[in-house]
Amino acid sequence: ETGVTQSPTHLIKTRGQQVTLRCSSQSGHNTVSWYQQALGQGPQFIFQYYREEENGRGNFPPRFSGLQFPNYSSELNVNALELDDSALYLCASSLRDFNEQFFGPGTRLTVL
């Protein structure tokens, strides 16, 4: 059984650019949640995907968007990057009817 994987590990972008982050769920998990973790803070919920549809969203603007694919992997897209978007982006996978969420190692995004 493989755990949650994320790519890339690190990423540097400039303000105004667009970025795509990727996540592969733990084997058998059908739900993916994305979180943003600023330095020294707890993770903040961005959105959750189940059956390829967004299943709830946190307090993030529309320039944060996502996708879930039939194999349950997922992408997080951020347009028009801002300096404050610099953070660790975490993907968590889970089974729909179970509470436990298992996190990947994260993607460290730096916006210059």
Place this chain on the structure above:
Amino acid sequence: QQQVKQSPQSLIVQKGGISIINCAYENTAFDYFPWYQQFPGKGPALLIAIRPDVSEKKEGRFTISFNKSAKQFSLHIMDSQPGDSATYFCAASKGTYKYIFGTGTRLKVLA
């Protein structure tokens, strides 16, 4: 009402001592309370979790105490070890939806 307040912000404990981290919540609809451990540069790892119908849960050296009436829960790390030095986050959720995380506690265990 969606907040989870965590304290202390940082904690220093001697090896073999007990580390205690506290969290408080407001939303009585929360029904799942996990604790996560995070090392620098890594994602959070699930340590232990509890539901409100249980007052205490123990797994190895880790214990959650839950006080439903006070809307508080805490993590106790018994016989703390230098390898336990990490940041700990409490969280709360309603159903299988999003987690609301606390602000984290940076634990340092002195050898």
